[in-house]
Amino acid sequence: MYHPTLRRIIILLLIVPLVMSLATGCAPAERETPSTVLIAADSATAEDAPDEEDPSDDPTPVLTETPAPTTMPTQTATRTPTMRPTDTATPTEALPDPVPAPVEETPTPMPMLEDEEPILDEITIAGDEEPDGDESAVDDSEGGIPESDDPQAADPTVTPDDEPQTDDTGDDGAADAVDGAAPTTDPEPSAPPPSPDGRPPRKVLANYFAWYDEGTWSSCAISDGDRPIEPYNSDNEGAIWRQVRQALDVGIDGFTLQWFAPGERTDQNLRKLLAQSQGTGFQSTVIFLRHIWHGSPEPSQDNVAEAIRYLIDEYGGHPNFLAVDGRPVLIFADVYRVPRTEGQTPQQAWEAIRARVDPEHRTIWIGEGLDPSYLAVFDGLYVYKITHADYPNDYVKASRRADGVRRWERETGRQKIWMGTISPGWDDLRSGCQPDVRVPSKPHKRDRADGSFYRATYDAAVASQADWLWINSFNEWVEGTYIEPGERYGDRYLHLTRELISAWK
Numbered sequence: 001m002y003h004p005t006l007r008r009i010i011i012l013l014l015i016v017p018l019v020m021s022l023a024t025g026c027a028p029a030e031r032e033t034p035s036t037v038l039i040a041a042d043s044a045t046a047e048d049a050p051d052e053e054d055p056s057d058d059p060t061p062v063l064t065e066t067p068a069p070t071t072m073p074t075q076t077a078t079r080t081p082t083m084r085p086t087d088t089a090t091p092t093e094a095l096p097d098p099v100p101a102p103v104e105e106t107p108t109p110m111p112m113l114e115d116e117e118p119i120l121d122e123i124t125i126a127g128d129e130e131p132d133g134d135e136s137a138v139d140d141s142e143g144g145i146p147e148s149d150d151p152q153a154a155d156p157t158v159t160p161d162d163e164p165q166t167d168d169t170g171d172d173g174a175a176d177a178v179d180g181a182a183p184t185t186d187p188e189p190s191a192p193p194p195s196p197d198g199r200p201p202r203k204v205l206a207n208y209f210a211w212y213d214e215g216t217w218s219s220c221a222i223s224d225g226d227r228p229i230e231p232y233n234s235d236n237e238g239a240i241w242r243q244v245r246q247a248l249d250v251g252i253d254g255f256t257l258q259w260f261a262p263g264e265r266t267d268q269n270l271r272k273l274l275a276q277s278q279g280t281g282f283q284s285t286v287i288f289l290r291h292i293w294h295g296s297p298e299p300s301q302d303n304v305a306e307a308i309r310y311l312i313d314e315y316g317g318h319p320n321f322l323a324v325d326g327r328p329v330l331i332f333a334d335v336y337r338v339p340r341t342e343g344q345t346p347q348q349a350w351e352a353i354r355a356r357v358d359p360e361h362r363t364i365w366i367g368e369g370l371d372p373s374y375l376a377v378f379d380g381l382y383v384y385k386i387t388h389a390d391y392p393n394d395y396v397k398a399s400r401r402a403d404g405v406r407r408w409e410r411e412t413g414r415q416k417i418w419m420g421t422i423s424p425g426w427d428d429l430r431s432g433c434q435p436d437v438r439v440p441s442k443p444h445k446r447d448r449a450d451g452s453f454y455r456a457t458y459d460a461a462v463a464s465q466a467d468w469l470w471i472n473s474f475n476e477w478v479e480g481t482y483i484e485p486g487e488r489y490g491d492r493y494l495h496l497t498r499e500l501i502s503a504w505k
Contacts, residue, residue: 200324200417200467204501206247207287207473207481208255210234210269216477220433223480226488234269241276243484247474248282250494251501254322255474256331259286260293261303262310270315277320285322286311288332291339299339301349305356312363328363333384335367335374350377366417372404380417381405382470386457387426389444395421395457402464420466422500423473424454424493427480434478445480448489451496458500469504471497 212234217227232239247255257273259266273284290307291299308330315321316328323329340349354365354377367378374381381404386395398420405418425448432443446453461469475484483493 198415202505203253203322203468204251204471204504205254205256205285205322205419205468206252206471206483207476208243208257208273208284209473209475209477210257210266210273212475212477221431221478223427223430223477223482224488225430226477226480226486228475228477229485229487229490235265235272237272237276240269240272243474244273244276244280244282246484246494248280250498251505252282252471252474252497254282255284256287256470257284258289258333259311260289261295261307262314264295274315274318274320280320283320283322285329285331288330291332292334292337301339301341301353304339305353308353308357312358316363324364329366330363331366331368331382332378333368335369335378336371347374347377350374364417366419370401370404372408375405375408375412375414375416378416380419380467382419383421384472385426385441386421386423386472387444387446389442392444392446395423395460398460398464398466402466417467418464419468419470420461420464421470421472422454422457422461423471423481424448424451424483424496425480428478431478451492454493454496455500458504462504469501 212232214231214233216222217231230239230242234240243255255273257266257270259270261267270284270286277284288308288311291304293299297303311330312328316323321328335350336346338346338349338353340346344352350367354361358365361379364379365377366380366382367374368382368384370381370383372381381401383398383401386398388394402418402420405416408414409416426444426446429443429445448454458469471483473479473481473483475482477484483497485491485494
């Protein structure tokens with residue numbers, strides 16, 4: 001028999017092939033999924049691949065191993081850029097890498113679409129609404145424009161001592177001042193509308209009084225007990241020189257001196273005023289009072305005509321007497337109070353006087369009044385008093401009064417001047433202790449409101465498209481309308497006047 005060792009070798013030789021054969025034939029049909037992603041080297045998907053043998057038949061397939069991605073796999077695609085509405089791009093094109101844009105300090109505003117309106121156009125400012133219907137029609141809610149200079153003319157929209165308010169007609173938005181309340185900030189003055197072509201050059205005149213003396217400043221009539229920083233005598237040439245310089249410095253073009261008669265004190269001071277203005281562009285004129293002056297002789301059409309002729313002959317050619325295109329300018333107060341013959345209207349009386357003095361209209365006459373029919377004689381109109389005891393906000397009617405002048409121009413084809421009045425306030429509560437040349441009216445006070453009332457009257461005059469502005473006043477210390485430096489307000493109102501004039505011119 002075989003050696004035991006040899007027998008073991010033979011058994012192993014027989015068993016090993018059998019074991020290997022059994023191991024090969026019993027391999028599992030499915031393999032456990034590995035923890036890594038296995039991607040076949042052949043890129044075809046299972047759907048596209050041709051029929052193949054079962055992978056179990058191939059114990060050694062070729063595999064490629066890659067780590068599992070931590071992000072989405074990169075794909076070939078286009079980048080959609082940020083575009084304005086007008087930009088275009090092809091969505092299937094691959095765009096190059098973007099070039100970094102420079103950093104802008106302020107973002108570019110979004111472009112306005114074609115049908116969009118600016119937002120500001122949708123905002124309505126209180127007090128600026130357009131009136132309904134015909135703008136030239138008189139608003140019945142205010143009772144119309146009084147056809148009289150009577151300060152007590154009806155005006156139901158304004159009650160005694162109420163605050164400035166916007167005129168219902170929409171003429172202006174000027175009346176926002178509050179009595180006694182100082183504004184927190186000084187608003188910018190309203191910018192003026194442009195003057196129509198062919199209008200007279202813009203001028204700012206200031207009401208001026210030349211009958212004060214040293215005793216005036218202790219008088220019972222001085223407004224609210226105030227007085228100038230430098231009390232003066234109106235005859236003093238140094239005082240006149242100082243006043244001219246103060247007015248020039250803030251942009252006033254000239255004074256309108258309250259004038260009574262030839263040779264009288266106001267006439268003498270007119271001569272001094274013109275002399276102290278020489279060498280400057282300061283041109284002054286008069287507010288004619290001869291027809292209402294109860295001096296000797298009493299007013300008549302004859303001496304009124306003589307006084308006008310005197311002014312034209314004596315001062316009309318002076319370089320510092322106010323003139324436009326070589327035509328001297330005269331301003332008249334209270335035109336309805338002119339001396340008349342029996343059955344004669346005030347307008348007819350002035351027509352007769354002008355026919356005697358200036359039939360060819362070589363001078364310019366501006367009358368105080370509200371009735372446009374006076375424009376048949378006068379070359380312009382203005383209003384002296386724009387606040388009254390019963391109607392403290394009368395100034396808001398400036399645009400409606402100007403409309404009367406403009407209608408006359410359209411109907412006749414003759415150009416006229418509208419002089420808009422502005423004023424810092426009013427206080428004649430103490431004036432009753434002395435007589436006045438003007439028609440007495442109920443004393444009243446219109447508070448300055450720290451300049452707000454002055455601004456409101458300015459805004460109303462500017463809104464009326466005034467040809468000229470008239471400040472009432474430079475130095476009316478009885479009615480309390482002065483802008484001349486005083487102990488109470490200092491020179492505040494000179495500074496405010498400069499601001500307003502600068503905005504208008």
